[in-house]
Amino acid sequence: MIKQLLLAMILVFGATTLVMAEEPVDINTATVEQLAETLNGVGESKARAIVEYREAHGAFEHIDELVNVRGIGLATVDKNRDLIELGSTSSE
DSSP states (O other): OHHHHHHHHHHHHHHHHHHTOOOOEETTTOOHHHHHHHSTTOOHHHHHHHHHHHHHHOOOSSGGGGGGSTTOOHHHHHHHGGGEEOOOOSOO
16 A cells, blocks of 8 residues: 555656656757756756856767766766757857
8 A cells, every 4th residue: 555655656746747847958058047957966066067168169069978078977968868959059
């Protein structure tokens, strides 16, 4: 009975989380604030590192390039894949 109740609570919580999901953020144009608010496990410091990396190296061409940013690992990228978009990568 307790296991069933726990499973039901997990399913409900998971459904609630999906409904409340953030809109994806474009890592090539987002501000520090937008990145910090949207991405899980990314606070202001890591968001600032993403923007600084983008300014120094140009637009990201693939989401996995985020692992090149100090403080961002593959686990962080993986848990945010659905929240990350890539806008234009050209320097028009």
